[in-house]
Amino acid sequence: MSCDLWREWLDVYVDESCTAEEIAAIEDHLRTCPPCTAATLARLQLKRLTRAAAAGRYGPSPEFRLRPEFFALLKKGVSEDGNLDRKPLWKLRWVQAVASAVVALLIVLVSISAWMRHSARDQALAELLDLHVATTASANPVDVLSSDRHTVKPWFQGKLPFAFNLPEPGNSSFKLLGGRLIYFGHAPGAQLLYDERKHQFSVFVLQENPGSTPPATGVTTSRQKGFSVEAWSEAGLRYVIMSDSSSSDVHDLGDLMRTASHQ
């Protein structure tokens, strides 16, 4: 590149507006080119002298003051059109503080609500678990003792304000032992007892009631004190299955119940 082209870059160089690569290239050239080096020094000197000559050269007269209207407006803190000066509303500290407090309150309320729902669900499951344990420990665990679903289901007629279907035994390994009437959350419900490889399963059929039954959406499975639990809702009824057997066995019985309820 010729010196004429390098000269184009010297102003950018003395104004420190070059990239690192450009600085390196210019300095490489300056090391080998005395005329360009002298031109750079001349530019630096002119820049320095210009600053010395121009900075602080002029000052206002001693009487000069900004107009009172300016200070009145400054004191008022608002522009003439009435808009808030300086910052948009959301940038004002008090707005930020109130917004933070509202957000914190909402978080607390949502947390309390979630905790209460969780707590109610745990309490309901604990009560059903007590019923299951009491039933399996009882010498007379059921009110209607029969493996025939056409005997057990009619037994609940007139005792429950709802009806439900029981699964066909078919090739299933689950054996119906019978059923009993329970009261849960001040409402009548059905408890069916099944057996599979000496494990007993309670199937609770309850009226859907958010205040007293374990609320959940879809089919939920969990473990409660070593017991497998599966729960779901369908057609206004709440189904909960509990057993000391595996979760997969509980789920299989759940599938049978869900199939029966669609029939």
Added chain:
Amino acid sequence: MYTDDAVPDYSSATGSFEQLAMPLFASLYNFAFWLAQDQAAAEDLVQETYMKALKGFSSFEQGSNFRAWIYRILRNTFMTSQAGLKASTFISLDAGDEGAPAPEVTPRTAETPESLLLAHLERQKIQQVLEQLPVAHREVILLCDMEEMSYHEIGLALGIPIGTVMSRVSRARRAMRKLLAASNEGAAQ
């Protein structure tokens, strides 16, 4: 009087109007005088700049460059004033080369009483040259050399792209060198 004490960092400024604008009073007045070349006009320019800036402060984006923002207000106010309109009719922004390349100013290497005297004389000469420059060249030199703004900041203050700043600075310096050379030749004769 307002001073430049406790000047905030203007490249990403946050704060109240007073905190940001008042430390710039002396610099803005000096720049206004360099543009208007008249005390009364410079004072009017500063009055109007501060009033406009305060009224428009809600539109200033906190965290952006306040100095470039208020210099732009002052410069636009000047360009739309009678003096500014008159000045702008005599210049051709970013026109072609102003004739043959000007000779370089000879650098001095050491400060002696003689060199200081020469520097003083040279300072007067530079002030005269600055006054002779067209406004478009004078303002870019003042922002670059006097206010030590970066090309980016000058672009913000003048509302022009950085490439235009680069070429305008180069042309303005060339014009200065030419005027200085002419001044030196006149003194030698």
